[in-house]
Amino acid sequence: MSKRSRDTATAAEESFDSLEQEVFLNLWRTYDRLKLIEDEVFGRVGLSAQQYNALRLLRSVHPDAMPTLMLGSRLISRAPDMTRLLDRLEKRRLLLRERRPENRRVVEVRIAKDGMQLLNEVHDAVQECHRQQLGHLNKKVLRQLVDLLRKARQPHEDTENLSFIDE
Template sequence: MESTVKAADASAIPFDSLSQKVFLDLWKTYDILRGIENECLADFGISAQQYNVLRILESNLPAPVPTMELSRQMISKAPDITRMLDRLESRKWVRRTRPRANRRIVEASITPQGLKLVNEMHDAILQMHQRQVGHLKKREKEQLIDLLKMVRKPHRSASEGWLS
């Protein structure tokens, strides 16, 4: 069993294990980076999941994406992809269609307005990522990517999208 680990701050909060400290450090880091992301996206009136959907649809142009595939490719799983697409469609950023060959399938594609929004957001997104991790050197970013992949590996299946 791992020994108790003390935090480096003045309060010296004990942790039950080194694994717990790793988890809590990841959670705190996520919370900080997510706050920066929320600030950026709020300027455009869009959520992180909605932006993720638009980017997936943009990357698949000109082909539409079946909603089940769209859900699979998302970084953070949306509990109700249908409702999210309803909101995106009401803002004219996404269009849904049913292919003639199989009317049970619903496909989504990004509209010209949605593409315009993604393009308008481009520089702000780059600045956001710079603010989040720009202080790290290239090699440190590569090492962090490798470590995070190692953490995810035993918990993800190969069918869970590009960020396995």
């Protein structure tokens, strides 16, 4: 190790309370940098990343519907106010909600024609966004990163309600 590498490592060790803290803060900073690129793409079409994720999940079961509780459990990140998220999408006519007569407590949602159209319109921009975010990494490094991230979150996952990326 060169003297400069040793000095940099020593400075980093002194800046953090633990290696775990350093890793966590690096994850957080990385998320923040990558999210800026994503926010720009979704902002152009008036969606949040969570709204986009919800529409994609509904498209995956189209033409069927999905109960709102199941939809909420399959989102990449928790939606603290699922009702508001769905209200906004319904107001834009991107999804449809209905209560089943046999069980009025269950609300089911399905993607609407306009929601399918919006996903088709934004598809290429989302793919380009992912290339901007991580396209500088080769496939081997990306696969290693996926594996490490799964290992990091695995003990904290709700095995009864896995996100679609962990199924």
